[in-house]
Structures are given as C-alpha cells and as structure tokens.
Amino acid sequence: MAQATLETRENRRAWGFVTPALLWTIAFFVIPFIVMAAISLATRKGREIVMAFNLDNYITFFEKAHLLKGLFVSLEITFTVTIISVVLAYPLAWIIAERVPQKWQRMALIMAILPFWTSYVVRSYSWLLVLAKNGVINNTLLHIGLIAEPLELASTRTATVIGFVHFFVMLLTLTIYANLVQMPPNYRRAAADLGANGFQVFWHVVLPLTLPGIMVGAFLTFVLCIGDYITPQILGGNNELALPQVIMLQLGRRADFPMAATLSIILMAVVTLAYIACARWLKMERT
C-alpha cells in the first residue's frame, strides 16, 4: 500500500517536471505542425485559398520539374557540404585534441569558432566579395600569374558550398573534438600493444569511437544546411533554387500558403529520413 502511494507520488512528480516541456512542445510544434499539414491539403485558386483537403499540391510538386528540382538541388548541396565539412573538420579536431598542448587547446577552439562571432548574413556577403571577379581570390591568382582571366566563383553553387562549409566545419570540429578528448588514451595504447599499426589503431579504435561525434555534427549540418535560405540566396546568385528558396517564393511572391506548407512538409519528411538513417548514433538513452 505504502509502496503504491510512493509510486503514485513519484509519478506525479515526474509529470510535474515533464508537463511544461510537453505543453511547450504541443503548443509550438505539434499544433503548428497539424495546422501546416492541414493547410498543405488546401489549394490556392486564383487569389483565394480553398480548403479542399486534397493532395493536389503534393501531386503538383512531383509533376512540376522546377519544384522537384528544388529538392534535388538542396540534397546535392547538403550532401556535398556535409561530406566536405566532415573531411575538413576531422583533421582539425584531431590536431587541436592531439597535437596542440592542453593549455592552448581552449584558445585553439576559440580561434576555430571565431568566425561564428560575426553575423551569418554579413559572413555570406563577405564571401561574395572574396569570391567576386574583382575579389581577393581572383586578384591574388591574377597577380601571381596562375590565371589569365578571373574565375567565375561568385553566384555559383561552388560559392554556396564554400559559404556553408566555412560555417559547418566549425560546428563539426566542436562535436568531433568533444569525442576525441573524452576517448581514454589506454584504448589506443592497448591496440598498439596488440600489434596494430597507426592506421589500424585509427581505423579500428579511434574512428568507431568518434563516430557519434561525427554523426551528431553531420546530422546537425544536414538539418541546418537543407533548411537554409540565406546562403544559397546570397551566394548562389539565383542560378538555381534550393527548396527553401522555392518555399520563400511561394510565400513572398504568390502568397500560396498551401504550396509553401506542402513543400515544408516534404522538407520535414527528408529531415526525418535523415534522422532515421542516423538514429543509431543519435539515440539519447544511456548505455
């Protein structure tokens, strides 16, 4: 009897702790999501929104090549950025964790994330100036005679990828570094004692142990990159549209909220699939 009362009291306490977060999630995620899903089933007829509750917008998305292409552009850019960022961030995190003396590691990390202290928009515009025909890169290459004509760097997908990679390398460096410094050095020593060479130690011990850091960073990179509007808008020169840009066009130019909601749901579905793919490394329960 006393046991049951204790359990009830503990249950109540647990609910007391959970309820605010639950209400917050319901108010600011679940309800807006339901509203958005419902609006995605409406239709824009002329200048009116008709609550038709059909799948016309989803069908239109797959029928109209210029809308579907927005998704493919987003996926191509996102995968490219994620892979390049991981490849660049891992050695950087390794150098900070393993080669930089411990007393300087904090300073090295601050230096690594220093660009985060500037505005995201300002940073994107700065890249535009760096990559422009008369920008730092082209002027330097022309000056040292490596090129005869300026390279077309600004207003291209390459510019978008560079802008993203600059941002996400810093994020990934942090998550991988956090993993590296928590890895007990004995694991590597044990592997070496058992005859593993440097590459084998990295491949069989270090890499698997730092995979959670890589995957957390890669997942965050994927989510933030695929949903980003600013970088492709500023650096891409509107030469192709990523899905968030297509969504903004529906909202800003056409006031077509149903189609914007449809595209947003599709974007969410892609992020959900990415989460499922990474779930093994992202699960929150303690092991």
Added chain:
Amino acid sequence: MFRHVSTGKTRNKLLGGAATFLLTAVAFGQGAQATEELNALVWCDHTDPALIEPFEKKYDVKVNLKEYEGTGAGLSIIEQSRPGDWDVFVIDGVDVHRAVEMDLLAEIPADALPTSDIFPEVVMAENNVVDGKIYAVTEKFGYNTISFDKTKVDPKDMEDMSVIWSDKYAGRIAIYDYYLPVIGLVGLGLGIDTADLGADDMDAIKDKLFAMKKVSKQVGEVVSSQTALATGEVDILVGGGEWITAVLSEDKPNLDWVIPKQGGLRWAQSIGVMKESAKPDLALKFVQYILSPEGQARLATSSCYWGMPANAKAGVNLTDAQKAALRWDDQAGYLQNSQLYPIPDADLDAQMQDAWVEMLQQ
C-alpha cells in the same frame, strides 16, 4: 577484432553542447519605441532617413517602415497581418485596382492632393481612380530597360533588345529578379505590347527567358543587381534603368542606361492610405509630405534608388547634376517610347511566376 565502444553520456553531452552552441548563435534585437507611430509598407526608397526624418521631426512621430519588392510580396505581408497593422501602402501603380478590389485602400479627398502639379503623363487616373474615387496617387516613376557599363560593352548593341538573349555578352549579364518587368521587356523584344500580353504568348516568352538565363551570370534583387553592375561582376543589367545607375552617377560615371528601339517598361509607384488605418489623418499627412516638392526631391534621390519625381515642382529642390542623372529634360521622349507593366489576371500571373521559377531552375 576491435569493437565500437558506445558512450551514451558522450552523445548526450554532444547534443546538449551543440544545442547550447546553436542557441548562443541566435541574435535578437529591440524594437524602436515612440509615443505615436505610423506603419508604412513601402518600397526600399522610402527607408532613406533623409526622406523620413524631416516628417518624423515635424509631426513628432516614429515611422515604422517595412520594405518589400513586388506587389505579390506586399499583398502577402498584408494577408499575414491584422487589419489596422498598416497605415500607408506604397504599391505599383498598375496594381492599385487590385488593392482596391481587396478593399485595402481608403479614398483620398481630391483637394488634399497636388494633382495639378503632377506630370500629366503620370497622373494615371485609370490606375489610381476607381469609380471616380481617388485611392492612390503616383509618387515616382522611371524605366525598366537595360543598364550597362559603357566602357565594357558597345552602347550601340544595347539599343536592340535581342542583345539580352544573344551570345555576344554571355556570362556578363545580370537579370533583375522581378518577373513582371522582365517578362514585359521580353514581350516588347518579341513585338508584344504589355497591354496585349496573354497566355498564348507565354510559350514564346518562356523560350526567350530560358535563352536569356543561359547567357546570364546571375538573377538578383535590387541591391545585388546594383552591386554586380557597380563592381564589374557583370556589364549589363536586364530590367535596370535610371533607378540603378542614377544613384551611382557621381562615383560610377561609366554606368549608363538606354531604352532600346523596341521600347522599355515604365514603372510608376503609387502611395495610398490603408482603409483599416487607425490614424488616417496622420497617414494622409505622410502622403502629402511625400508628394510635396521637398519630399519628392528627397524621394527622387533616395539612397536606395533614384527615380523621376511625379511632382513637377520637385525640380526646384534638385541640383542640375541630379536632374541630369535623372534625364529630367528627356522625359517627353522616354514617356513616348515606354509602356506600363503588364497587368495579368490571377491565372496569367500564376503562369508568369511558374515560367520565372522554371527559368531560375534552368
């Protein structure tokens, strides 16, 4: 065989740390405070402090400005707002009827406006007056044509619209990202008057839009288009005009603009008072200030873009150099060789926007 060692605590720390990091990256700001405020939905030329501050001082009011590009975007903002949120609306002259149909604009008393001072060609009563009632008044006008760097291209080439889809200047062309004037220009290039442009013309227009995209370097809004031309990133801007080059006339005398032999598009912006405004008198005073010779001169030479003032009396407040940059004395010829924007119905508008996005995705 070495096994992966899973550490749940590490994951939690990683996710928690990353979340904290992301939250710290979010910036926030504080809104301005004022006892009386006026909210205006405007084009970017109205955001110049040199234009707004004299009004704010005179009436001890804070004017909150929200800028937009393209009527669709403006109407979208209004649809997302509550009635009464906006007091003043600056809108494309050709879209005043659309706003009146949506019951957005209030009637303006004729005797409150300096109509007799406005250049007769831009009074545009057919746009600003509905059923004999004035709902808006033209405040500024100019041209969407071809802007270019005359030191880098042959100015003679710019007199023929077909240059914008030819290979001669491939990779050196920027396109202003506003579908209505550019589609109108392409139509003129194909010999179609803007007033006659219909759904049957869209296939031909799409072909030319795609050809134009193929030879272009970028498609951008006002600031990025202007920057691209000014920095030499591109040498030609399709959809440009005095509104792009005049503001740079002192620093960049190499930039010029022309109305091709096929004609150009004439833009005209109108200003009106919102029907649901809680401060209609103050809103009308703002409209009157913008239409006054002083307000008109400041609006004409706004830091965002320049354009011809609708009020002929603004000339006394402009310098000779400013008038020259605006081509004050050439307006008669320009007005004759230019047409107003196309006015598509909802279906044609949707077709045009689809064609525009298709072009962007080429």
